[in-house]
Amino acid sequence: MKVLCQGNELSDALSKVVKALPVKRNNPILDSVKLTAMGDTLTVFATDLELAIEKKINAQVLIEGEIVVPGKLFADYAKKIESEQIELDGTVTTKLTIKYLDSELQINCMSADEYPVFNEVSTENSIIILKKEFKDIISKVIFDVASDDGRPNLRGVCLNVRGDIVEAVASDGYRLAIANAQVKNNGVTNKIIIPTKSISELSKLIDDDDETVTIYVEKNYVMVDLFHTKLVTRLISEDFLSYEKIIPSSFGTVATIDKKIFESAVERVSLINRIGKNGTVKMDIKEGSMLLNAKSDDGEINEKVVIGLNGKDLMIGFNPKYIMDCMKVIDEPFITFNFNTSTSPAVIKGESGRWEYLILPLRVIG
Numbered sequence: 001m002k003v004l005c006q007g008n009e010l011s012d013a014l015s016k017v018v019k020a021l022p023v024k025r026n027n028p029i030l031d032s033v034k035l036t037a038m039g040d041t042l043t044v045f046a047t048d049l050e051l052a053i054e055k056k057i058n059a060q061v062l063i064e065g066e067i068v069v070p071g072k073l074f075a076d077y078a079k080k081i082e083s084e085q086i087e088l089d090g091t092v093t094t095k096l097t098i099k100y101l102d103s104e105l106q107i108n109c110m111s112a113d114e115y116p117v118f119n120e121v122s123t124e125n126s127i128i129i130l131k132k133e134f135k136d137i138i139s140k141v142i143f144d145v146a147s148d149d150g151r152p153n154l155r156g157v158c159l160n161v162r163g164d165i166v167e168a169v170a171s172d173g174y175r176l177a178i179a180n181a182q183v184k185n186n187g188v189t190n191k192i193i194i195p196t197k198s199i200s201e202l203s204k205l206i207d208d209d210d211e212t213v214t215i216y217v218e219k220n221y222v223m224v225d226l227f228h229t230k231l232v233t234r235l236i237s238e239d240f241l242s243y244e245k246i247i248p249s250s251f252g253t254v255a256t257i258d259k260k261i262f263e264s265a266v267e268r269v270s271l272i273n274r275i276g277k278n279g280t281v282k283m284d285i286k287e288g289s290m291l292l293n294a295k296s297d298d299g300e301i302n303e304k305v306v307i308g309l310n311g312k313d314l315m316i317g318f319n320p321k322y323i324m325d326c327m328k329v330i331d332e333p334f335i336t337f338n339f340n341t342s343t344s345p346a347v348i349k350g351e352s353g354r355w356e357y358l359i360l361p362l363r364v365i366g
Contacts, residue, residue, distance in 0.1 A: 003063075004085060004087050005059040006058075007082045007100065008082045010078050011081075013056075014044060015075060017071075018071050019051075019053060019204075021071050021196075029115060031071055031072070032046075032071050032109075033046045036065075036269075037088075038061065040058060040061060041061070043055070049234075050195060050197075050198065050233065051233045051243045052116075052233070054118055054229065054231075063091060067110075067112055070109075081156045084100040094108065095107060095108055096109050121217075127183040128184040128187055128212050130213075134203070134206060137166075137179035138168055138179075138200075141178065142157055143177070143325050144170035144171060154172060154241070155195070156196050157170050160240075161183065161189065161190070164182055164183055164230040171285060174322070175322050175357065176243055178243070191240050192217060192222060193238070193240055195234070196237075202233070204276050205224075205231060208339050219235075221234055247347065248338070248345065251338040251339060251347070253310075254310040254311055254336055254337070255308070255339075256335075257307050258306075259327065259333055260333070262290075262305055263327040265292055266303075268303060269293065272294045272332055273295070273296040275297050279319065280362050281293070284315050288306065289306060291303070291304050315359060316346065316361050316364065317342075317364035318361055318362060327343060332352060335350055342364070343361060343363075345361070
């Protein structure tokens with residue numbers, strides 16, 4: 001192959017597709033990107049066998065063909081020559097020569113015959129969603145995904161399509177995050193679990209605007225076609241947890257709180273045990289206020305927050321990180337904390353009804 005292309009377009013394509021390269025670099029062929037020159041297009045492709053990203057750019061194709069190039073080196077070098085017109089010469093299949101101005105770089109390459117192929121996904125079943133709403137529901141749950149390899153069914157975000165509503169759900173076993181949005185549903189009826197890396201990169205590729213994006217769903221894969229960019233990812237095959245059965249249907253104590261005031265108070269209180277592994281923030285809820293307390297060997301902090309209280313007084317404790325993770329993505333001025341007992345899950349909700357967070361409490365004394 002031999003092509004002429006613009007450095008900024010090549011660098012942009014490489015910066016997108018290298019996100020599909022394996023985190024652990026132990027296979028030279030998978031640590032590389034495949035370049036395919038055909039017609040008037042240069043296609044840049046990378047995969048780790050679970051996630052694949054393909055980007056097409058305009059190019060003057062002098063000789064059609066394909067070649068496999070070490071991905072990180074190529075991407076890093078392309079950033080340095082973004083302002084130039086570049087010639088890519090892979091007519092010698094064991095190396096790629098990159099020419100610009102009066103300079104050149106030669107990179108050792110591999111045969112494209114050994115590189116995995118792009119897995120096309122059927123377009124029969126799909127959901128269509130506003131890009132900004134997809135990004136929003138993913139941002140509201142992805143921090144909750146499990147990092148424990150022993151629970152593979154929780155190592156991704158579940159998309160549960162119910163008619164014209166999709167719920168994005170994530171859990172690490174100690175907490176649960178749910179966010180929903182409207183979709184146009186074309187035949188998708190099941191829960192699918194998209195691995196964390198894949199859905200994170202998909203969210204980054206999608207613009208935050210009022211246009212729609214179509215997500216094509218098969219039994220084992222999903223595909224998103226973003227004009228000149230395609231992303232395909234393998235789905236997690238295990239069943240997601242039956243989260244619908246975990247969420248309480250009624251509550252004995254409901255506290256309405258100013259989100260910003262509450263967030264600042266929790267942040268200050270949790271400072272006292274931030275360096276510890278098992279910090280706890282205790283909430284003493286009664287008479288229109290919530291007293292927040294945290295202590296450690298370094299001292300003790302108390303903060304009082306005014307609330308609207310409906311129901312019984314209650315004392316309960318939580319890991320402050322779990323609370324702060326939720327606060328960082330909540331974009332409503334007021335929230336409700338919903339409780340039953342000091343040992344049962346609490347649920348944080350907003351007025352919009354578009355999201356909710358369930359958190360298991362910690363044992364508190366006194």
